[in-house]
Amino acid sequence: MSNEDSRYEAVRSRDARFDGAFFFAVSTTGIYCRPSCPATTPRRRNVTFFPTSAAAQGSGFRACRRCRPDAVPGSAEWNARADVVGRAMRLISEGVVDREGVRGLAARLGYSTRQVQRQLNAELGAGPVALARAQRAHTARILLQTTGLQAAEIAFAAGFASVRQFNDTIKEIYALTPSELRAARPGRTARFGLVAPYATTGVLPLRLAFRGPYAARQLFDHLQRRALTGIEDISGEVGARTYRRTLRLPNGTGIAEVDEATGDGWLNCRLHLTELRDLTTASQRVRRLFDLDADPYAVAERLGEDPVLARLVAQRPGLRAPGAPDPHELAVRAVLGQQVSLAAGRTLGGALVAAYGEPLPEPVGPLTHLFPRADDLAQASLAELGMPESRRATLRTLGAALADGTVPLDAGVDRDQAEHALLGLRGIGPWTACYIRMRALGDPDVLLSGDVAVRAGMRRAGAPTAALAAHAHGWRPWRSYAMHHFWNVPTTEPADIRPPTTESTGP
Structure with a gap:
């Protein structure tokens, strides 16, 4: 508006x-x-x-x-924008300012601290410190109202430098002391806010907000078809499934559980964290995976201008474009999936986790490992995977590039630069680079014009496939969502998302 x-x-x-x-x-x-x-x-x-x-x-x-305005979903604008303000907002939501300060934020963006401060203040009315402070206050409210932790523990877990700073901020933002805010925990009939019961030991119950309709079934189907043994699991019947996965976080490890059934604008989530300081980062990564900050109304308005897509949007309102909880993991999985079926890629991923993943101190049901670190793959033989040596070499090259920062993949990276860096690696072609850009970097406007599954879905839906790039110009800036609609066109077999046959040659 x-x-x-x-x-x-x-x-x-x-x-x-x-x-x-x-x-x-x-x-x-x-x-x-x-x-x-x-x-x-x-x-x-x-x-x-x-x-x-x-x-x-x-x-x-x-x-x-x-109405608890701090509990709203994030603006979809920050995912769509590629400028420094959009990149900064993505990094701040990841907790970069809390961990690295404004200097760390500016260094990641490639600007001076003064430039970052000026641009954020001019456009958003608040600088990076104020934006991070608002996020810390929201995290503190969650902990106050869902755990029995002492106020001092909550203060440092939320990222505050002192208990006094925590007390002053909570009183200023909510006009309540921490004790009063805890006592004002919303009940089960509340329209907004957290209504989950108090956390049991080590478990943080959250309700993750989203806007508009939410096609949970399609997103859970997407995750279930790709779940890797050891780091992911989906249980339950369709409509009542629970997705679980392990998380590698800045200060420790975690396990996220998300329920398929949606409430009134919420997904129920439970986080098991070894370090409470990781709450902000963990919740943001889950939000990205489930694309909870999307604006389905804006997507439907633009895609609805295309006659074929208008029908598909009406059939699946709120269809999301799944992201990734770890960009490095997604990049490795994208290479594993080159030139093989979806099932074969999943088998290769499970073998990689078993051979090189980091075991959890204690397995939690079928969850046993964290996904391998990029630097662990850089020197690995990868013989356990039974892949051609050229593909194993690509994985090692990618692992080294991710580990040393040659290919930066984080929430605030310049997406054009990241794609260019990926294309500079032998064995990675346009399909893989764009797929990583779409999922690992959350770009809502990616078009995999050579994807065989997209074209097959278009033919099944009755859409013209000739001059696809030109035709898809009218879908911008939501081309990623258009592709997901075509991938979800019914067929006798689930459509595999795979690169064109020329991908394996690479640059």
Whole structure:
């Protein structure tokens, strides 16, 4: 929404489509809210709009206790944008400022700290420190309301430098002390916020927000067909499945459990973390995997302009483009899947995990390992995989490039530069580089024009395949979602996503 009158109309209609896209604050109450807040609509002259919750907090407004604006899904704009602001927002959500400071953020972006500060303030009304502070406060609220941890433990787990800083921030943002905020934990009838029971020892129950419809069945099908033995598991019947996987995190390890059944705009998730400091990073990685910050309304509006895609969008509202919890892992798995069937790629991945994965201290059911580190693969023989030596050499080359940073793959990387670096590795061609860009880097606008499964899905749906790149220009900036719709066109066999036959030659 480009003007304030349009935003006010969204507030008047309590339009949840714009939760997370902007926030509004009321001067007479000193409170800021999400657009769908059920409270009485304030008068227009008393309303100010902000692009982020941090900007509202920086202007002296506190979070509404009724609609909990800090619990909204993230803006899809940050995934779509390739500029420094979009890249910075992705890194901040990963907890980079908490771990590395503003200097670390700026170094990753390739800008000076002053440039980063200026651009974020100019566009978002808040700098990196304020944006990270708002995220820490949200993490602290989750821990206060879902665990029995002491306040001091929560303060440092959320990333605060001191208990005093934690107390002051919580009181400023929520107008409550930490003890009062814990006592104000929302009940089961609350419309917004966390309503899961208190965590059992070592388990953090979360409800991960998303906007609009959510095609959970298709996403869980996608994950189930690709689940690697040892690091992933899906159990239960369709419609009530639970996905579990191991996570390698900055300070420790974790296991994420996500339920297929969706509530009123939430996915139920449970995190088992060896270090609570990893909560922000772990939750963000799960969000990326399940594409929870997508804007299905914007996707449907653009793709609906294509007659064939309009029909597919209507059949599968809220279809997501799965991301990846670990970019390095996804890159390795993409190479493993070159020139083989989906089942064969899964078998190779399981063999790689068994041979080179890091065993968990204690297995948790079928979850036994973490995915291998890139540097462990750089010098490995990989003989256990039974692959051609040329493919094993590609895996070693990729592992070395990921380990030494020749190919940077993180939340804030320049996607064009990352793709170019991948194409510079022998054995990696355009399909693999673009697939990694789409899933590992979360680019919503990737077109695998040579993908045989996309073209097969288009033919089954009755879409023209001639001059695909030109035809797909009208799908931008959501071409990744268009491909997922064509991959999900029914067939007698699940469509394998595989590269064209020329991929294995590489550059």
